[in-house]
Amino acid sequence: MVAENAAPLSRDECAAATGIARPLVAYHLDKLVEHGLLEASYARPAGRNGPGAGRPAKRYQNVRREFVVWAPARDYRLLAELLVRAADEADGEVKAAITRAAREVGYSLGSSANADPPGREQTLHQILRGRGYQPYQAEPGLLRLRNCPFHSVAASYPELVCGLNLALIEGLLAGLGDNPENALLAPEEGACCVAIRTSATNDRERPR
Known part of the structure; x- marks a missing residue:
């Protein structure tokens, strides 16, 4: 839940969102900080300043570091870098094949979900979360x-990988029965380069 919110969350917010008792939430949050998986800071709630405002609340947010654990040791990242480097140096035919493959994989992900139109948007969120994209409604319709x-x-290799990412999500939308042109390149610092036009109302930064 903390990882899916850009703004830091307090213990009270995490407890309310999960339905878990605050002391237990605090224990697990502090353990995640201890192991380097979250960062902690202190701040007063908005609008509460000056004498009588109380102590600042401890707040938690995701770290930007990447953690990968394999047992026994594996190095899929190195393999990915080798393949992407080779593709980046290849001709247009190879890059076109990568784009086609990404669309086909995305289409398979979407079509296998068997989502009916009323549940299509919820299914899209679930698939994206399951693949690590951490989707959120940034504004109405986006x-x-x-x-x-x-x-x-x-x-x-931003150009190649962002193009692959776009093709993957275009295929996903098509597989769900949606318009693949709703996926667009919209690079943003610290986030994925792809955004998706939707009909959802704004639930920006709501704890999940």
């Missing part, structure tokens, strides 16, 4: 993706 699952490779 879904943004807080995390890029391919960030470490995209940092070195």
Whole structure:
């Protein structure tokens, strides 16, 4: 839940959103900080300043570092970097094949969900969350993706990886029976380069 919110969350907010007792929430949040998976800071709630405002509340937010654990050791990131580097140096035919493959994989993800039209948008959110994109409604009609699952490779080969990402999500939308042109390149610092036009109302930064 903390990872899906750009703004830091307090213990009270996390407890209210999850329905878990505040002491237990505080214990687990502090353990995540202890292991380097969250960062903690202190701040008073908005509008509460000056004498009598009380102590600042402890707040938690996601860290920008990446954690990958495999047992036994695996190095899929290196493999991805090798393949992307080769593709980046290849001709247009290879890049076109990558784009086609990304659309086909995205289409398969969407079509296998068997979403009916009323539940299409909810299914889209679920698939994106399951793939690590951390979607949120940035404004009415625009879904943004807080995390890029391919960030470490995209940092070195942004044009190729962002194009692949766009094709993947275009295919996903088509597989769900939606318009693939609703996916668009909209780079934003610290987030995925792809955004999606939707009909959703604004629930910006609501704790999940």
